[in-house]
Amino acid sequence: MNAARAVIVVLALSVVAVPVAGHVPSFPTDNTSPDSAVAVPDAAKSWSFYDYIEPGEVAYYRFSLTAGERLRVGTFTPDDGSFAPSVVVMSESFDGTDGVPGRVSVPDGMGAVVVTGERPARAEYEPFAPSATYHTASLDRPVDADAAYLVAVYEPDNRSGEVGVTVGYREEFSPTEYLTVPFDLVQVHLWEGQSPLLVVGPFALTVLAGGVLTRRRWADRSRSLVRGALALGALLVLASGVNTAVQTGVALTKTGPTAGVVVTALYVVVPLACGAWALWVAGRDASVTTTRTRAGLAVAALLSVATWAGFLVGPAVLLAVAVTPTRFVDD
Incomplete structure (x- = not known):
């Protein structure tokens, strides 16, 4: 017994x-302009996008959220050097574009919030992969009204490297994803x-x-x-x-x-x-x-x-x- x-x-x-602590993995390609941005199907659901940016390149993601949900975006990298991925989150619900790098395209009518990446002292352990990653930037705030968002991921000093992008907070897997x-x-x-x-x-x-x-x-x-x-x-x-x-x-x-x-x-x-x-x-x-x-x-x-x-x-x-x-x- x-x-x-x-x-x-x-x-x-x-x-x-796994469902309560995991991110659904995805591997985007050719998302270097707002028009070719990765369309995140459910931005409240927790996703991990495993991407790569060349020197001076920007990776884009787009999604929508409804009132009462949370806007949660972050970046990480497996590299142990000085590579520090950063994010620009754009939406018509934001005002101003102060601090946005020139290479980041901001569509007309959108404001932007810039989160510059910072290197942590040491890597963070991910128990479900398992792996070690350096989390460099994050933005987490409540959503007051329905809105569309465009996220740009870049490296302030034009370095290249693998960059992971996390979107969402509701951790769940479909049967196929699992x-x-x-x-x-x-x-x-x-x-x-x-x-x-x-x-x-x-x-x-x-x-x-x-x-x-x-x-x-x-x-x-x-x-x-x-x-x-x-x-x-x-x-x-x-x-x-x-x-x-x-x-x-x-x-x-x-x-x-x-x-x-x-x-x-x-x-x-x-x-x-x-x-x-x-x-x-x-x-x-x-x-x-x-x-x-x-x-x-x-x-x-x-x-x-x-x-x-x-x-x-x-x-x-x-x-x-x-x-x-x-x-x-x-x-």
Whole structure:
């Protein structure tokens, strides 16, 4: 009973944690003029846009808010140099254009608020990515009337670099956005400037090494195709835990110890535990089709999805085996 309660608690925490603390990632391109500005579909919803600006370039975003909502915009960067992204927020509800850089286009009839970026002393740890970022500018104020906004992101000294733009405050994911986060995180780490080898290498090495060891262990045994698929699905889930652990280490080298790592631990420990257990189930001589084992595989699949493990394929395999007829599973 205690074990069952523990599983329920972990599942609940995994499912709830991401929607209440995450930004929906997006990767804009060709948004260097007001006419080509990124259209933010719901600016009250929390978004993270992973962008890049060339020297002297400006990136634009546009959206609308209604009375009673909040205008919340910010910038961040993974760079540890002097790059300091800044913002100009424009709207017909603002007066004046004092301090707006000449390269920023202000449409007729709009006023502007300028927030010049400042470099923080050290990077801030993001527990759900995990990553280390420098937050340079932010604007947060209530909206008194319905209004349209245009946001310009620039670098005061015309430096180039990766710039992240946050918009909104209501943290929620659609089902599609939630399920595709593992793939988005790969792109986020590449945006940070990491090599592909570091981004996906630990994952690939874990799957390959696990596959070799499993094959050797099964060399003198007969195993069904379904059990082999289960082993692969388990390795995909297990490898996600390893990859997240590596990314946590990379981020902590920039931020130092932080309490946020306790949250990240959930996204390491759960995939490691689920993947290792499912791999053990695939290789043991006992039946895979008992009611308890099937239920365990189903729970492991749900926990893996909740913690973004296995790139959807791993959890899907675990769940598929859980419902596969006995004659196809057991030897």
